[in-house]
Amino acid sequence: MTNEAQIFDKIVNGRRSVRIYDQTHEYDKSIVERSLQRAILSPNSSNMQLWEFYRITDSKAKKQIAHYCMDQLPATTANELVVFVTRPDKYKESIKLNLDLINSPNNFEKEERKEKRRNYYAKLMPAFYTFDFLFIFSLLKKAYVNIVGLKKPAIREVTSIDKKVTIHKSVGLAAQTFMLSVYAEGYDTCPMEGFDSKRIKKYLALPKKAQINMVISVGKRTADGIFYPRIRYNYNDVVKEI
Ligand SMILES: Cc1cc2nc3c(=O)[nH]c(=O)nc-3n(C[C@H](O)[C@H](O)[C@H](O)COP(=O)(O)O)c2cc1C
Structure with missing residues (x-):
């Protein structure tokens, strides 16, 4: 040891x-x-x-x-x-913090990885964290991953309840x-x-x-x-x- x-x-x-x-x-x-x-x-x-x-x-x-x-x-x-x-509720600020880091001149990340992460924060994160009126968007996302998941592995935790669990973890x-x-x-x-x-x-x-x-x-x-x-x-x- x-x-x-x-x-x-x-x-x-x-x-x-x-x-x-x-x-x-x-x-x-x-x-x-x-x-x-x-x-x-x-x-x-x-x-x-x-x-x-x-x-x-x-x-x-x-x-x-x-x-x-x-x-x-x-x-x-x-x-x-x-x-x-x-x-x-602070998800927009967090997205900006991460995008700013990706775009910062001090970021030593490889260019192709930067591009992937920009997409991740600019597209995926807003879709996951956005306010979900009456759970409708959650149900649509759930239906989508269930269909995609029939053929290949898919992340299943996409609803606004899953979002709460994610943050609590x-x-x-x-x-x-x-x-x-x-x-x-x-x-x-x-x-x-x-x-x-x-x-x-x-x-x-x-x-x-x-x-x-x-x-x-x-x-x-x-x-x-x-x-x-x-x-x-x-x-x-x-x-x-x-
Ligand atoms: C999420 C969580 C909630 C807890 N809530 C209480 C509590 O309200 N009151 C309390 O006296 N102990 C609380 N505990 C302490 C646990 O009883 C304690 O961690 C467990 O008995 C194991 O003992 P140890 O932490 O001394 O190893 C909590 C622990 C966790 C992780």
């Missing part, structure tokens, strides 16, 4: 979902900025980066968001809460990078989906199409902050080699 793998092994094994944080610990909030900088480097679908991360540090705001997290201990005892948000990866990084920085986290998304969205003034992926609390674990031993299926129960 390389040194890097040994360190990574320690981080993955050491991270736990912590339910009680030490509120007497002098909190260093810079670790969250560094961890979010790393989270932003996470792989994400088509590099669209349709995500936002809301740092809740103000004590009044923290109390309110913790309340919307059903007053769970990992929320009420945390030093900071980070809300991971999907932003499908990417935000979930950012969340994991964030949690591993926070642990590497000497702190702990707890991912939460037990929250009132409607109230959090209203509090953060998020647009209708945005969704809350997870709320992740951050702090330093107390001696009794982990509630139970870690349990996982055995490797052979879940890994299938074909």
